[in-house]
Amino acid sequence: NAGVTQTPKFQVLKTGQSMTLQCAQDMNHEYMSWYRQDPGMGLRLIHYSVGAGITDQGEVPNGYNVSRSTTEDFPLRLLSAAPSQTSVYFCASMYSHTTNEKLFFGSGTQLSVL
């Protein structure tokens, strides 16, 4: 059982470049989300989805785009990378936002924007 698979683990970008962070879960979870982790600030929600075709913004959505075409996949797109987007990114899923059992996390992506 793979759980939440997040790729890549590390990435270096130049300012202005675009890229997609991939996230897939095989647990048939309804809820999926993306967080960024910065020192002293904990994890902050970027975007989330409560089902295929449904997405919404979190606390820090600017500069990021998401889509949810299938239950399994929830990619995060950086449209034009900026140094302020240097961070560790986590994808997380949960069975349902109506039960709030627990979040299952991917292993994280360390992103550096030069």
Added chain:
Amino acid sequence: AQTVTQSQPEMSVQEAETVTLSCTYDTSESDYYLFWYKQPPSRQMILVIRQEAYKQQNATENRFSVNFQKAAKSFSLKISDSQLGDAAMYFCAYIDGRYGQNFVFGPGTRLSVLP
């Protein structure tokens, strides 16, 4: 908006001793869930314990227990018989109980375990 505060950026404990990590939160909701997550140097996020606000009984998982004070909006984590493997960042987190969609995390407490 809900907020979660962890007032101790760093803490240390001697191996085999007990340590308590503090967490306070702000919400106007009566139905919600609280969590403690552990993040070791591997970066993996691991659920330590979960508390449902409507349950008065404090949650316990082996050496980990919480002191949930709903009126004071306090949710502290006690680690008994500390082990070297407990060294990690610990995050307190909150989510609304009724169709909550946004987990709110505190800034974290870095715990060191001294041999």
